[in-house]
Amino acid sequence: MVDSLKKPAFEEIRPGVKKPSEDTILTPRFYTTDFEEMAQMDLSVNEEELKALIEEFRVDYNRHHFVRDEQFKQSFDHIDGEKRRLFVEFLERSCTAEFSGFLLYKELSRKLKNRNPLLAEGFLLMSRDEARHAGFLNKSLSDFNLSLDLGFLTSSKKYTYFKPKFILYATYLSEKIGYWRYITIFRHLEKNPQEDIYPIFNFFENWCQDENRHGDFFDAVMRAQPYTLTGLKARLWCRFFLLSVFGTMYLNDIQRTGFYESLGLVTRDFEREVINKTNRSAGKVFPIILDVEHPDFYKRLEKCIGTNEKLAAIGKSNSPKAIKLLKKLPLYASNGWQFLMLYLVKPIDVQPIHGEVL
Numbered sequence: 001m002v003d004s005l006k007k008p009a010f011e012e013i014r015p016g017v018k019k020p021s022e023d024t025i026l027t028p029r030f031y032t033t034d035f036e037e038m039a040q041m042d043l044s045v046n047e048e049e050l051k052a053l054i055e056e057f058r059v060d061y062n063r064h065h066f067v068r069d070e071q072f073k074q075s076f077d078h079i080d081g082e083k084r085r086l087f088v089e090f091l092e093r094s095c096t097a098e099f100s101g102f103l104l105y106k107e108l109s110r111k112l113k114n115r116n117p118l119l120a121e122g123f124l125l126m127s128r129d130e131a132r133h134a135g136f137l138n139k140s141l142s143d144f145n146l147s148l149d150l151g152f153l154t155s156s157k158k159y160t161y162f163k164p165k166f167i168l169y170a171t172y173l174s175e176k177i178g179y180w181r182y183i184t185i186f187r188h189l190e191k192n193p194q195e196d197i198y199p200i201f202n203f204f205e206n207w208c209q210d211e212n213r214h215g216d217f218f219d220a221v222m223r224a225q226p227y228t229l230t231g232l233k234a235r236l237w238c239r240f241f242l243l244s245v246f247g248t249m250y251l252n253d254i255q256r257t258g259f260y261e262s263l264g265l266v267t268r269d270f271e272r273e274v275i276n277k278t279n280r281s282a283g284k285v286f287p288i289i290l291d292v293e294h295p296d297f298y299k300r301l302e303k304c305i306g307t308n309e310k311l312a313a314i315g316k317s318n319s320p321k322a323i324k325l326l327k328k329l330p331l332y333a334s335n336g337w338q339f340l341m342l343y344l345v346k347p348i349d350v351q352p353i354h355g356e357v358l
């Protein structure tokens with residue numbers, strides 16, 4: 001009895017197989033793109049750098065890294081109650097995000113194989129890494145007596161279509177932000193070993209280097225397609241993707257503050273650190289970065305958090321659907337307004353200082 005109280009119940013599609021979380025605007029997505037346009041990408045202006053990066057992928061530094069060693073041979077029942085729910089949620093979201101990368105890169109490598117072999121090989125090697133990451137996270141769910149049916153997820157989840165240039169911005173940023181998230185957690189736990197309550201975090205140091213290399217690959221592809229990085233349109237889209245990626249992470253993570261606190265992190269400090277670092281990394285390739293020190297930046301994001309709490313409360317209420325929608329509309333408009341205002345904050349021009357160490 002006491003045991004069942006300490007372990008939160010998860011909805012299952014089969015015994016031990018967790019029902020995937022409902023899709024919302026903030027959940028990890030699966031992507032598809034225009035494979036024909038991607039196949040026609042001419043990479044010749046940056047071919048040497050791409051070949052060098054692919055050579056590094058082939059070395060496969062993490063070939064023997066993802067092994068569930070004796071650290072995992074223990075019970076994790078002491079991670080219980082709300083903390084357990086947050087851990088499972090973290091593992092599920094991370095697994096879904098890594099698996100999303102795998103599916104997209106694998107499909108790209110398959111479709112481009114005979115049309116654009118250089119790009120195809122890069123995608124194939126990155127899909128190898130993402131499969132390992134997703135698999136390792138899924139196995140970690142078994143420490144909590146759960147797993148995700150990735151085949152079911154592949155066929156049941158909606159796919160979002162992005163034009164190739166948007167895929168480049170989005171994947172570049174998600175790889176770099178993934179790198180900074182993993183390394184920031186790792187460094188924190190290295191300094192505070194008493195907070196290291198689950199072994200997966202000990203794998204983040206080498207793991208994040210995969211993400212960093214993936215980000216560098218997209219950096220090199222964008223440089224081979226200068227229209228993605230120069231001109232007014234490129235500046236506006238870079239701004240849009242930076243804001244979307246930072247905003248989504250912030251809203252997601254603040255909702256789950258308990259998870260970061262359970263590792264001894266101060267969630268808002270963690271977010272600022274990851275956003276600052278990713279923004280600076282992006283400045284090595286994007287023509288602009290966001291002014292994240294602007295006094296409105298976090299103020300407006302915090303307003304959205306307040307609004308999201310109200311939206312969640314309406315969602316949980318017993319009102320009829322139409323009434324719920326009526327109540328929600330002004331709140332959606334408020335979030336839209338905050339993001340529009342954030343988008344209009346003057347960005348920082350970094351083109352003149354490209355090539356310098358930021």
Ligand SMILES: [Fe+2]
Nearest residue numbers: 098129130133
């Ligand atoms: Fe990954």
Ligand SMILES: [Fe+2]
Nearest residue numbers: 175210211214
């Ligand atoms: Fe990656």
